[in-house]
Amino acid sequence: MPVTFSNGSVPTTVGSALLLTLMLGLGSAQAAEPISPAELATNEGIPYPAVIAHRGASYDAPESTAAAYKVARDLGADYLEMDLQRSKDGVLFALHDNNLQRTTDVATKFPERKDAPANEFTWAELRTLDAGSWFNAAYPDRARPGFVGLKIQSLDDIIKIAEGNPQHKPGLYIETKEPKQFPGIEADLKNKLLDKGWLSSAGSKLGKSNTGVGQGKGRVVLQTFEKDSLKELQKEMPNTPKILLLWVGAGSIEPKSTQTFAESGEPTKAAYYAKQEPKDAAEFEKWVDEAKSLGAIGTGPSAELTNHGDQSYTDLVKPEMNKLTHDKGLLVHVYTVDEPVDFKKVMDAGVDGIFTNRAAELLKFYNRFPSSNVKQLLADHGY
Numbered sequence: 001m002p003v004t005f006s007n008g009s010v011p012t013t014v015g016s017a018l019l020l021t022l023m024l025g026l027g028s029a030q031a032a033e034p035i036s037p038a039e040l041a042t043n044e045g046i047p048y049p050a051v052i053a054h055r056g057a058s059y060d061a062p063e064s065t066a067a068a069y070k071v072a073r074d075l076g077a078d079y080l081e082m083d084l085q086r087s088k089d090g091v092l093f094a095l096h097d098n099n100l101q102r103t104t105d106v107a108t109k110f111p112e113r114k115d116a117p118a119n120e121f122t123w124a125e126l127r128t129l130d131a132g133s134w135f136n137a138a139y140p141d142r143a144r145p146g147f148v149g150l151k152i153q154s155l156d157d158i159i160k161i162a163e164g165n166p167q168h169k170p171g172l173y174i175e176t177k178e179p180k181q182f183p184g185i186e187a188d189l190k191n192k193l194l195d196k197g198w199l200s201s202a203g204s205k206l207g208k209s210n211t212g213v214g215q216g217k218g219r220v221v222l223q224t225f226e227k228d229s230l231k232e233l234q235k236e237m238p239n240t241p242k243i244l245l246l247w248v249g250a251g252s253i254e255p256k257s258t259q260t261f262a263e264s265g266e267p268t269k270a271a272y273y274a275k276q277e278p279k280d281a282a283e284f285e286k287w288v289d290e291a292k293s294l295g296a297i298g299t300g301p302s303a304e305l306t307n308h309g310d311q312s313y314t315d316l317v318k319p320e321m322n323k324l325t326h327d328k329g330l331l332v333h334v335y336t337v338d339e340p341v342d343f344k345k346v347m348d349a350g351v352d353g354i355f356t357n358r359a360a361e362l363l364k365f366y367n368r369f370p371s372s373n374v375k376q377l378l379a380d381h382g383y
C-alpha cells in the first residue's frame with residue numbers, strides 16, 4: 001500500500017518507486033530489504049530506543065543545571081541533552097532561551113541588561129546568576145532548598161558530569177541553539193570535544209550494557225533546526241551522528257495554513273500547533289531528503305501531546321511520516337514527550353527514541369528500572 005498522508009497524497013519518490021516496481025512486475029521478494037531502524041541505530045552506536053534527557057532530568061530539577069544532569073546520568077538515561085550557546089568571552093554553555101529572564105535572576109543582578117541575549121554576558125557574569133530558584137517558584141510541589149543558587153553549566157561542566165559515574169556513562173546530545181547568533185560555534189564545539197577526547201571512540205557498535213553510550217561511537221549526537229548549522233556541523237565533524245530537528249513554521253516545514261496564532265483565535269499555542277500541518281506530503285518529504293543530503297542520520301520531529309501544555313507542537317510523527325523517514329534510511333527521535341500515554345502513542349507510531357523531561361518515567365516505560373529513584377538521587381547529591 002502506498003504511503004499516504006492525511007490529505008491522501010502520495011510522497012513523490014515513494015510513489016514513483018512503487019509504480020516502477022509494479023510496472024516491472026517485480027515482487028517484494030526481489031526488492032532490497034531496507035535496513036531496520038534498530039540496525040541503523042546500532043550501526044551509529046545509538047541505543048534503540050534512545051532515552052534522551054531533555055535539558056537533563058528537567059521535570060525533577062531546574063533545567064540544564066548540575067542537579068538535572070546528575071539525576072539524568074544516575075538514572076541511566078542514554079543522553080544528556082543541551083542547547084549550546086557561547087558567552088561574550090567564548091565559553092560554551094547550556095541555556096535554552098534566547099535570554100536569561102525565565103531561568104535566572106538576571107533581572108535582579110543585571111536589571112539594565114535583563115532582556116539582553118546571553119552572549120552579551122561574560123562567563124564570569126553568567127556564573128553569578130541563580131539558575132535554580134525560578135524552578136522552586138514555578139513548581140512548588142517539586143521545590144527543594146538545594147536548588148537555590150544552582151549555576152549555569154558550561155560544556156566543560158556537563159562533560160565532567162557525563163564522565164562522573166562509572167556505572168552510568170551517558171552520551172551528549174548537543175543542539176546548536178540560534179546558531180546564527182554564534183558564528184563559528186560549530187568549530188568551537190569540535191575543538192572542545194576534541195580537546196576533551198569526546199570525538200574519538202573505539203568505533204565499536206554499542207554493547208549490551210546501558211552504561212556504555214558515552215564510551216562508544218554514538219557518544220555525541222549533534223542536533224539543529226538550522227540547515228546552515230547542519231552543514232557546518234557536517235563540515236567540522238563528518239563522522240559524528242547528526243539529527244535535523246523539524247517543526248512546522250518559519251525556517252522549517254512550510255505550513256498548510258499561513259494563519260498566525262493571533263489570527264487563529266485558538267486559546268493556547270498548543271491548540272494552534274495541533275491544527276498545523278505540513279503544506280503537503282511533498283513538503284515533509286523535502287525536509288527529510290534535505291536532512292539526509294546534508295549528512296544527518298535522522299530527524300527530530302515535534303509531537304502533539306495528549307494533554308497539550310507548552311511543549312506540545314504539531315504532530316510530525318504520524319506512522320506514515322516515520323515510515324517514509326525509515327524508508328530513506330533515517331532514524332526518528334521525537335521531542336518532547338513526558339507521559340506514558342504519549343510514550344506509547346509515539347512508540348506505536350514507530351519512533352526510535354524520545355526526548356523527555358522525565359527520564360525516570362521513560363526508562364520505566366521501557367522496562368529499564370533505575371537502581372535508585374529521583375528523590376533519593378537528589379538527596380544523595382545534596383540537593
Ligand code: G3P
Binds near residue numbers: 096175335336355
Ligand atoms: O532539541 C530537541 C528539542 O529540545 C527541541 O526543542 O526548544 O526544547 O530545544 P527545544
Ligand code: CA
Binds near residue numbers: 081083
Ligand atoms: Ca533542545
